[in-house]
Amino acid sequence: MEEMAEAWAEALAAFERHLRHERGLSEHSVRAYLTDLSTLAEHAGRLRVDDPRHLTLRTLRSHLATQQTLGRARTTLARRATSTRVFTAWLVRTGRADEDAGALLASPKAHRELPAALSRTEVRDLLDAAGHRARSDGPVGLRDHAILELLYATGVRVGELCGLDVDDVDHARRLVRVMGKGAKERSVPFGAPAAEALQAWSSAGRPHLVRDGSGPALWLGVRGGRLDVRAVRAVVHDRLADVDGAPDLGPHGLRHTAATHLLEGGADLRSVQEILGHASLGTTQIYTHVSSERLRAAYRQAHPRA
Structure with a gap:
């Protein structure tokens, strides 16, 4: 990799601080921004644009064209x-550039694939099997059953799930308080099956895994530490492998499934947006396409003149 010009390095370091401390983005999001902008800085350097202040729309378009030539996905x-x-707008806002070179930069239209989701039967089989195993697998079985029930009941992100503390669950009102992207807090309801599984874990499972230093974490591993994202992914993949015909989905697949089933059941788009914690309604709208496509598939399969 070519050495980055000093002006670029300073600007990207300041932008990273902005993303972390002012916008409160996750580590994953910050890393994605910096990766994208590092490729821009390298391309600009090859064009002898050694200061982001001197970026032009032509340079930005040249960068995307080069990326396309290298076979990058849409x-x-x-x-x-x-x-x-986002970066060029920030440059202007902070006085690091006089004009916003990216204001007229268009995005290539991405092919949006419909997210995979479980059928209602597959969800029932998954949760029933987890419930049966919970009765024989001890505290870990109770934990895994409660995790699966809550992921499907609320559609929360796996990182949000892992960040839950004991006091974030309001058992009386069946609400869970979630800290989402951008440090935005929301309350998400859950139903009776999830409430029952959570109560079983809280009263008969978690106390057996608590150790000194466990703290307030809701989900604990066998050593008493807070359960991490990789462990939850392993739980979902492992339990889905026991369901005949079910696609191999991770926790995000259960989020897709929850959203799809809410809309198929008659929930309005705004409510689903709030439950999922989407900043934009446009992000939630993909699930309407999922439901429509399923309806068309069912029609084609069932109607004699389809």
């Missing part, structure tokens, strides 16, 4: 265009 190109626009 989703990657679209994300890098977005990162660039």
Whole structure:
């Protein structure tokens, strides 16, 4: 990798601080921004644009064209265009540039694949099997059953789930307080099956795994520490492997499934947006396409003149 010009290095370091401390983005999001902008800085350096102050729309378009030539996926190109626009707007706002070079930069339209989701029967089989295993697998079985029930009941992100503390669950009102992206807090309801599984874990499972230093974490591993994202992914993949015909989904697949089933059951889009914690309604709208496609598939399969 070519050495980055000093002006670029200073600007990206300041932008990283902005993303972390002012916008409160996750480590994953910050890393994605910096990766995208580092490729821009390298391309600009090859064009002898050694200071982001001197970026032009032509340079930005040249960068995306080069990325396309290298075979980058449309989703990657679209994300890098977005990162660039956010960065150039920040440059102007902080006095590091006089004009916003990215204001007119268009994003390549990404092919949006419909997210995979479980059928209602597959969800029932998954949760029933987890419930049966909970009665024989001890505290870990109770924990895994409660995790699966809550993921499906609320549609929370796996990182949000792992960050839950004991006091974040309001058992009386069946609400869980979630800290989402951008440090935005929301309350998400859950139903009776999830409430029952959570109560079993809290009263008969978690106390057996608590150790000195466990702290307030809701989900604990066998050594008493807070359960991490990788462990939850392993739980979901392992339990889904026992369901005949079910796709191999991770926790995000259960989030997709929850959203799809809410809309199929008649929930309005705004409510689903709030439950999922989407900043934009447009992000939630993909689930309407999922439901419509399932309806068309069912029609084609069932109607004699489809």
